[in-house]
Amino acid sequence: MRTAEELWREAGDIRSTVPDVIDVTNDSHSSFLYVLRNLYKDIILTNLDYALDKKVEQDLWNVCFKVPISGLQPKQGKKNCNPILKLFLEGAAGFYMFLLQEICAQCDTNSTICKRNAQLGIFNGARCQSM
Structure with a gap:
């Protein structure tokens, strides 16, 4: 299993290739987002303290969600449903x-x-791994 540091370096390499304007209908842009989103998720789940120190959750939101959402929002107050x-x-x-x-x-x-999902058997409730 890769360490959070290794995952962070890989995410940085991918992040540097992501365009400033992200078009979620473009397959290559969607691919960047998918890979980057999963790397950030893995960092958070591998070492939460490291992830918080590196502000991974902010980069996850800003790059993988905020930028694409901003690009999809209607311009000039138009109210049409996209x-x-x-x-x-x-x-x-x-x-x-x-x-x-x-x-x-x-x-x-x-x-x-978490209690609700544990009752449904969705997650087994394993203990944290040295977070």
């Missing part, structure tokens, strides 16, 4: 809910959300 934006927002919410569940499972927390 189905791609809606789908992307739903995916972002799902990603963060699942990440929270994985953190809860690793740390065996007693939050309401």
